[in-house]
Structures are given as structure tokens and as C-alpha cells.
Amino acid sequence: MSKLIVGADLERTETWIKYEKHLYASCRASCCTMPVEVRFADLLRIGVVDEFERDEPPRNVARRLIREGVVERFNQKTGLYTLVRLSNNDCLYLDRKTRLCTIYERRPDTCRNHPRIGPRPGYCAFVPKSPRG
Numbered sequence: 001m002s003k004l005i006v007g008a009d010l011e012r013t014e015t016w017i018k019y020e021k022h023l024y025a026s027c028r029a030s031c032c033t034m035p036v037e038v039r040f041a042d043l044l045r046i047g048v049v050d051e052f053e054r055d056e057p058p059r060n061v062a063r064r065l066i067r068e069g070v071v072e073r074f075n076q077k078t079g080l081y082t083l084v085r086l087s088n089n090d091c092l093y094l095d096r097k098t099r100l101c102t103i104y105e106r107r108p109d110t111c112r113n114h115p116r117i118g119p120r121p122g123y124c125a126f127v128p129k130s131p132r133g
Contacts, residue, residue: 007127010034016123019115028127029099031114033089037080042108043070046093083108099129 008015010030017023040058043049048070053061062074062081070092071081084092093103101107115124 008125010125013120013123013125015125016120017126019122019124019126023124023126026128027099027124028129029090029094029101030125030127031118032091032094032099032101032111033085034125035085036083036091036108036110037075037078038083038108038110039080042110043081045106046103046108047106 007028008017008030010033038046040049040054040061043061043065044051044054048065048068049061058079059074059076062071065071065081066073069084072084073082074080075082086092090096091101093101093107095102101111115122
């Protein structure tokens, strides 16, 4: 008796499926529960920093964004900020009802390039939406 596969396991990339564009509309947005690392340019595009802050020490920018609940940590060595995830691991910018990105047109490069780059390039952790949404 074969078991019905209801979706990929985010932690086990071997369960991910080959990405196809049509999957996006019926996906539960499991990739939006992975940590999102961003650069200053992404933060600028999102609109949480201003151009004049480019000359500020990144550590100071990170402190402010951590206080504001946008960034959960900053890696000084790589210069990468990690966006906050909610208690259920959803990205801060993922709408809980629609499971769609609320800043899609301004989304970070990490998101723009997924799944071309990432833990398993060309594959995604597709989890279908339930019939009720």
C-alpha cells in the first residue's frame, strides 16, 4: 500500500520537488518559514532603512531594526541581517491567511532567487494548500 505524499518536509531536502512556476499558486509558502538573510540593499528596497543610513555602522542599523522587530540578528562577519520570523516560523511579511508575501514587489533578493539558489537549487519544499485555503 503506497502512502500519499502531502508535501515536502522542510528539513529533508530529498523530499523537495522539482520547482515549476505553476506550483506557486497552490503552495502553502513553506519556503517563507525558512530564515531570510538580507543585505542593506534589500532593507532599503523593503523600506525599513533610508539611503542616508548606508554610512552608519551596520551594527547600529541592526540594533534599531532589532528593537523595531524587523531583524532578529546581524552577522557582522558576513554583513547579513536575518529577518524576524513569527512564533510559527512564518516570515514577518507573510500574510497568515492568504499565505502570500505582503511585500512581493519589494521582496529581498534571497526570496527573488529562490529556488534557483538555496539548500537544493531548482527544488522547493512544496506543501499544497488545504482545500479550504
